[in-house]
Amino acid sequence: MPREVVRFRHLKSYWPLYLLLVPSLALIAAFMYFPAFSGIYYSFFRWDGDELATFIGLENFHRAFGDPRLGYSFIVVGILFVANLFKMIPSIVTAVVIHRITSDRLRYVYRLLFVVPMVIPWMVVVLIWKFFYDPILGLLNAVLRPLGVLDLLGLGPFPAWLGEARLIIPALIIWGFPWIGIIGVLIYLSGLEKIPSSVYECAELDGVGWLGKFFYIELPLIATQVRINLVLMIIGVLQGFDMILVLLGAEGGPEGAGLVPGLYMYYAAFIERRAGYACAIGILLFFVIVILTYINNKYVRVET
Secondary structure (H helix, E strand, C coil): CCCCCCCHHHHHHHHHHHHCCHHHHHHHHHHHHHHHHHHHHHCCEEECCCCCEEECCCHHHHHHHCCHHHHHHHHHHHHHHHHHHHHHHHHHHHHHHHHCCCCHHHHHHHHHHHHHHHHCCHHHHHHHHHHHCCCCCCHHHHHHHHHCHHHHCCCCCCCCCCCCHHHHHHHHHHCCCCCCCHHHHHHHHHHHCCCCHHHHHHHHHCCCCHHHHHHHHHHHHCHHHHHHHHHHHHHHHHHCCHHHHHHHCCCCCHHHCCCCHHHHHHHHHHHCCCHHHHHHHHHHHHHHHHHHHHHHHHHCCCCC
């Protein structure tokens, strides 16, 4: 059914409907676009976040490119980015396993079980993991100690995962184990449900096994969902710092070992009172996200 095109001369008949959009657009402009453009504006100032603002041009950006702490933070976030690429695999495998369950009732139950944890506040999850990392009472050491992993790695019986600089990045990588993202699984399931049953029937007639179905049918046909999750992961890893802030503090733990760009931006703005410099870091993060998103959209092919 073709859509009706509303021409400019017809707006006098439809203006009450468009008027209903004004409050939403006003709120979006006030709380999203205004802060963004304000950040761009103040990135050219020496600004303390309050009233003191002195125009300094590109000095903030020049300082950012020569800042060793910012450079180290991008190395940390690069390591976490690579780790998160591998962390996507358990979610894909879990979605495929649930999709292949023949019982509709069981599939519904498993989907429901993945939705239920979403009611737990994110901060509660982070605090639970912080307790897991406790060197004395934490679950992580309690599990690894009897297996001999701690002795094998030479960490001693009670390593402080959040208290030693050398263990900070491994702790951040371990976080979220077994790395089955709830949102990711649901997104993959939405793509898998669209695969016609006839495709599986043809594959079975050709003698394709369960592993072949995954690589030649399911994985190519959920490439759109993989691309979506990659974009969400890129944005989340580069912008996210709340979890690290709760686990390690504003300085990123001992020796700043867990410092990421988002956390450094927060530290510069609210601890060092260099809000203009923090805005410049935010602009650089924006361009990095745009570049990585472009690469993702260019090289993650979606077969149509």
